[in-house]
Amino acid sequence: MKQFDSIIVGSGQAGTPLVFSMASKGQKVAFIEKEHLGGTCLNIGCTPTKTYVASARRMWDISQSESLGVDFSGSFKSNMPKIKARKDALIAKSVKGITSGVENHKNITYYKGEAHFINNTTVSINGEEITAPTIAINVGGRPFVPSEYKEIPHLTNQSILELTELPKHLVIVGGSYIGLEFGQIFKRFGSEVTIIERGDCIIKREDQEVSDSIHTFLKEEGINFVFNAKKITPSYQDDEVTLTINDTTTVKGSHLLLAIGRVPNTDTLQLENTTIQTSSRGFIEVDDYCRTNVEGVFAMGDCNGKGAFTHTAYNDFQIVEDYIFGSKSRKVSDRIMTYGLFVDPPLGRCGMTKTEAKEKGINVLEGRREMSRIARAKEKGETHGFMSILVDGDTQKIIGACVLGTGGDEIVTSVLNVMYAGKTYDLIKDSVVLHPTVSELIPTSLEKLKPVE
Ligand SMILES: Cc1cc2nc3c(=O)[nH]c(=O)nc-3n(C[C@H](O)[C@H](O)[C@H](O)COP(=O)(O)OP(=O)(O)OC[C@H]3O[C@@H](n4cnc5c(N)ncnc54)[C@H](O)[C@@H]3O)c2cc1C
Numbered sequence: 517m518k519q520f521d522s523i524i525v526g527s528g529q530a531g532t533p534l535v536f537s538m539a540s541k542g543q544k545v546a547f548i549e550k551e552h553l554g555g556t557c558l559n560i561g562c563t564p565t566k567t568y569v570a571s572a573r574r575m576w577d578i579s580q581s582e583s584l585g586v587d588f589s590g591s592f593k594s595n596m597p598k599i600k601a602r603k604d605a606l607i608a609k610s611v612k613g614i615t616s617g618v619e620n621h622k623n624i625t626y627y628k629g630e631a632h633f634i635n636n637t638t639v640s641i642n643g644e645e646i647t648a649p650t651i652a653i654n655v656g657g658r659p660f661v662p663s664e665y666k667e668i669p670h671l672t673n674q675s676i677l678e679l680t681e682l683p684k685h686l687v688i689v690g691g692s693y694i695g696l697e698f699g700q701i702f703k704r705f706g707s708e709v710t711i712i713e714r715g716d717c718i719i720k721r722e723d724q725e726v727s728d729s730i731h732t733f734l735k736e737e738g739i740n741f742v743f744n745a746k747k748i749t750p751s752y753q754d755d756e757v758t759l760t761i762n763d764t765t766t767v768k769g770s771h772l773l774l775a776i777g778r779v780p781n782t783d784t785l786q787l788e789n790t791t792i793q794t795s796s797r798g799f800i801e802v803d804d805y806c807r808t809n810v811e812g813v814f815a816m817g818d819c820n821g822k823g824a825f826t827h828t829a830y831n832d833f834q835i836v837e838d839y840i841f842g843s844k845s846r847k848v849s850d851r852i853m854t855y856g857l858f859v860d861p862p863l864g865r866c867g868m869t870k871t872e873a874k875e876k877g878i879n880v881l882e883g884r885r886e887m888s889r890i891a892r893a894k895e896k897g898e899t900h901g902f903m904s905i906l907v908d909g910d911t912q913k914i915i916g917a918c919v920l921g922t923g924g925d926e927i928v929t930s931v932l933n934v935m936y937a938g939k940t941y942d943l944i945k946d947s948v949v950l951h952p953t954v955s956e957l958i959p960t961s962l963e964k965l966k967p968v969e
């Protein structure tokens with residue numbers, strides 16, 4: 517049996533940098549990937565969707581030219597083959613970089629195929645058994661497809677990115693990250709779009725006002741919404757999908773996108789041959805250092821359930837690298853949650869929501885400003901949304917922020933940095949920020965904090 521120093525299963529956002537780190541330190545590493553080098557983010561997640569967001573934004577800019585005083589008399593339309601080709605080229609370049617890095621490193625043995633565990637220290641790959649004292653699992657997740665949709669032609673976040681023709685009417689089940697981002701993208705490309713959500717609002721994990729504000733501007737763009745779809749019965753006939761909702765109303769469309777969450781790929785690993793523990797939802801259980809209950813076995817990224825983003829997966833890599841080669845000082849619990857929702861205008865979030873803070877019994881104070889009262893947002897003609905910064909009234913520290921509006925995905929990090937610094941909010945209340953920017957209203961909004969009821 518071939519013996520390695522380490523085996524990495526899955527080429528996600530944690531596994532890939534860990535392979536290079538281990539190999540550069542002289543370890544002999546086996547690297548196993550069943551599908552795409554670079555994983556979900558690069559091939560079928562962040563990179564392609566944000567490439568499409570950019571094309572969609574260009575469509576939007578042209579459509580809004582009149583309101584900014586630019587006469588535009590020509591016609592314009594999205595060109596799906598070109599939009600897709602741009603995305604494919606961008607991905608191919610990065611994948612090529614990873615591939616050559618992997619293939620040309622003398623310490624890395626690359627296996628293309630699906631890994632299965634034989635026991636706690638042995639993995640089978642393409643019929644060959646390999647072993648190592650250290651194994652890192654980074655297998656990510658896949659779209660959840662309920663049984664009633666299995667026989668109905670449907671798209672997932674992966675197959676929708678292969679379309680070369682614009683859907684006439686894209687019906688999306690699920691009103692969260694994937695549903696909202698693709699919904700706005702395809703609406704701007706020129707499709708009719710209907711989003712069907714089981715709950716009573718979109719992006720439920722945010723505060724109600726965030727959800728309402730996003731709903732308002734997406735509705736203004738012409739996206740249709742159906743809420744409280746407790747029972748959806750799908751059928752398909754004559755190239756048309758029909759969703760019967762709560763046995764009463766029907767929505768018909770040319771294409772169906774399922775965007776109702778993702779499940780961890782841990783069921784493909786044959787973990788039943790090991791003593792590695794998983795939760796009832798299939799996540800591999802890990803401690804603060806991404807260690808499983810089995811000595812030498814780590815789980816990183818979406819499959820450990822501690823995060824569901826590229827930056828959280830990458831941070832898991834940093835934690836494991838520090839545990840194996842460094843001072844063992846980095847921990848999952850040191851991470852402050854931050855993420856974006858890349859609708860346009862985007863949502864940038866960090867720390868707690870108001871609801872979470874109130875549930876914890878914190879004496880919450882809020883500094884807030886509507887985008888419609890921010891000069892730069894008005895100058896850009898992009899006044900949807902607001903910024904809100906939450907302060908713990910007892911410690912004077914910032915505990916969360918939401919910047920929904922133009923540049924919100926970038927701006928929120930300036931607040932996050934203060935949270936990491938562990939300083940009180942007056943550090944930025946008294947800062948002088950360049951004009952005219954949306955950021956200049958961060959100090960202003962902190963001048964008059966109000967209690968959150
Ligand atoms: C449409 C979409 C858009 C997204 N946009 C964003 C965004 O804007 N920002 C953000 O932060 N996050 C975004 N995400 C989430 C982000 O992509 C994931 O959180 C991130 O990719 C998680 O990476 P990971 O390291 O857990 O593994 P992944 O990147 O999922 O990689 C896991 C790899 O393991 C492989 N694998 C699985 N099982 C096996 C096996 N048994 N043997 C061998 N290989 C195996 C898979 O083929 C895959 O390549 C998005 C996700 C989707 C679906």
Ligand SMILES: NC(=O)c1ccc[n+]([C@@H]2O[C@H](COP(=O)([O-])OP(=O)(O)OC[C@H]3O[C@@H](n4cnc5c(N)ncnc54)[C@H](O)[C@@H]3O)[C@@H](O)[C@H]2O)c1
Pocket residue numbers: 662689690691692693694695697712713714715718719720745748775776777778824825855856857858
């Ligand atoms: N901007 C980003 O960072 C980004 C973008 C895309 C995806 N992602 C990642 O992808 C993951 C999956 O995203 P997602 O949007 O698919 O899932 P999600 O888990 O975030 O949301 C699923 C939505 O579907 C609804 N739903 C669930 N079952 C339903 C049903 N049977 N009928 C109707 N509605 C139903 C839920 O109420 C919820 O609103 C997320 O965890 C996220 O981290 C991140």
